[in-house]
Amino acid sequence: MYLRRAQTGPASAAPRPGAVLAALAAGQFIIMVATSIVNVALPHIRSGVGLSDSGTTWVVNAYSLAFGALLLAGGRAADLLGRRRTLIAGLALFAGSSLAAGLAASSSVLITARAVQGLGAAAIAPAALALAMELFPSGAGRGRALGVWGAVSGAGGAAGVLLGGVLTQAWGWSWIFYSVALGTVLVLAAVARLVPRTAGRKSGRFDLLGTATVSLALTCLVWGLTTARDAGWTDTRVLGSLVGAVVLLAAFVVIERRRPNALIPPRLFTTGRVATGNLLMALMGSVWIALFVFLSLYQQQVLGMSALATGLGQLPFAMTNMLGATLAPRISRRIGAGATVTAALFTEAGGMLWLSRISAHGSYLTDLLGPMSLIGLGLSIGFVQMTALSVEGVPTQDAGLAGGLVNTTRQVGGVIGLAALATLAGSVTAHASARRPHLEAVAAGYRAAFGASAAILAVSAIVALLLTRGAGHRPTSTANGRPASQPQTSDI
Structure with missing residues (x-):
């Protein structure tokens, strides 16, 4: 069995699958926290280490660049070198670089530490997902596991904004990195204690x-x-x-x-719906980074909310996100994975369309609470089902690569979307500034970005409807007849 430990002494009780999944999901949670925790703290970070406007953006970009560019390499390394050891190495690197970022006294050290954080995250994300899929073969158990994965991913993004606001206001910006370092050390201890040693090196060369x-x-x-x-x-x-x-x-x-020994072997796309899942994840990902950035900016720049209030204001998003991730497997079993993805994308599009009505004289309750809750629900359900499609039918030896690929498409899609949407928002704001007060011009730019996001999601929903007809949760087999991602019994 998967949970059998390598040992030479007396037999001991193996950790429960739920405890192992919790440790693995905590790794995903911590990298999502690190992705969003700096957003509300950027003005304080800028003054703290003397960053310019362009330098401030690189506090975010350095992490995103390293994370997105190295995810495929991290996934393949996990397959060939061992997923558990790759995960532990990534967590150790992530903890050390987070501590270095908190201690940074210059902009160059801070930006370098953020890039190394991204490198650690590129090892953590695919290795943790592959181990989780190995723990739960195809079926209801995998659906519940992916529900947990979706819940912690969404909750991590929202928790990062909340923690960023609380810690920055209470103790200063350095503590956002210290908290990530401490959390990562706790995750590392849990992984080392709970996640068993499984088959390590797979055949093949890097x-x-x-x-x-x-x-x-x-x-x-x-x-x-x-x-x-x-x-x-x-x-x-x-x-x-x-x-x-x-x-x-x-x-x-x-x-x-x-x-x-190709990095992305053709066999990865010969079974299941890997290509479809990754395409849809890229489309949905193209709006998710921009959503958090524009929401935080609108709350602080236009509505005048503090960093703490901005973080607290995104709690409803986190709650509906966790609810949607919990419900996603049940909904999929009732109406099928394809219909679930389509409905989730339309739901998220509706929330974005609602956000496109924000104004310079609005309020949190009237302009943000409703659409944020709706978006959180659609985003989490879509994330769970797209991840499931992206790993469906993947042979065990390629599970890490599949995890790296789906994370890459989401991350790179997010960067592309943010660049395009930020350009759109900036252009609309610049044009409106000639005839409107500053805050109204800024709000007009955000409205345009949210409206474009709604259109992207609506198109994505139509694409999902066409490409996922008949898609459901069904066991798939590899060429040797075993279920995909069947647990291995050998140990390192």
């Missing part, structure tokens, strides 16, 4: 050339898009970076076709 090429391509893409928000789309550095990304991605495709 595709170093393919990994380097796609990592550089994603780095160029993310850097170009994030820089475009400040430098403009016609900046030569931005254009050069985006062209480089296209060239490197084309080279990656050519390389992968000729390599027997």
Whole structure:
């Protein structure tokens, strides 16, 4: 059985699957907290280490860039080197870099620490998801596990905003990183204690050339898009970076076709609905980072809410997010995975459309509470089902890579979406500033971004309707007839 421990002494009771899942989900929770915890603290961080406007954005971008660019490498490393040891190594790196960020006295140290945080997260996310899928083979158990995964992912994002506001206001911005470091150490201890040693090294060699090429391509893409928000789309550095990304991605495709140990083997897409799940995750991901950024900015810049009030104001989002993730497996069993994804995306689109009616003279209760609750519900249900589609039918030896791929599409989709939506919001605000007061112009920019997000989600729902007809939770098999992600019995 999966939970059988390697030991030489007397037999001991194996940890309960629920406890193991909780430890793994805590790893996902902590990286989602780290993703959003800096948002409300950015003004304080800027003054604390003397950052410029562009430098302030790189406190966020450095983490996102490293995280998104290295997720595929992290997933493959987990498959080849061992998921448990990759997870533990990633958590140790994450804890150390978080502590370094809190102690940083200069902008260069802080931004470097955030990049190393992203590297740790790129190892944690796919390894933890692969271990969770290995723990729960296809079926009702996997549905419940993915529900937990969706709940902690959404709750982590909202909790990060809340903790960022509370800690910044109470003890200063450094404590947002100290709290992440402490939380990561606790997760590391739980993983080391509860997660059993399973089969470690899989057959195959690491595709170093393919990994380097796609990592550089994603780095160029993310850097170009994030820089475009400040430098403009016609900046030569931005254009050069985006062209480089296209060239490197084309080279990656050519390389992968000729390599027997390809980073993304074709077999990954021959069973299940991996391609469909990743496409939908990229589309939904294109609005999720921008949502948290624009909500926090609207609450503070337009409504005048404090950092603490901004964090507390996103609690309803976290609550409905956890509710939706809990309900997602039950809904899917009733109406099918395809219908569930479609309904979730339309629900989220409705919430975004509602947000597109915000005004400079609005209030939290009338402008934000309702749509945030609706979006939290749709986002969590969609996340659970898209993750399920993205790992459906994947052979056990590729589970880490599948986890890395779905996280990559969400992260990179989020960066692309934020760049495009921020450009739209900035353009609308600049145009409106000529004839409206400043706050009204800012609100107009956010309305445009939320309206565009609603349109993207509505189109995504139609795509889901077309691509997931008949999709449901059904056991799938690998070529040797065993259920996908069947637990292994050997130990390291």
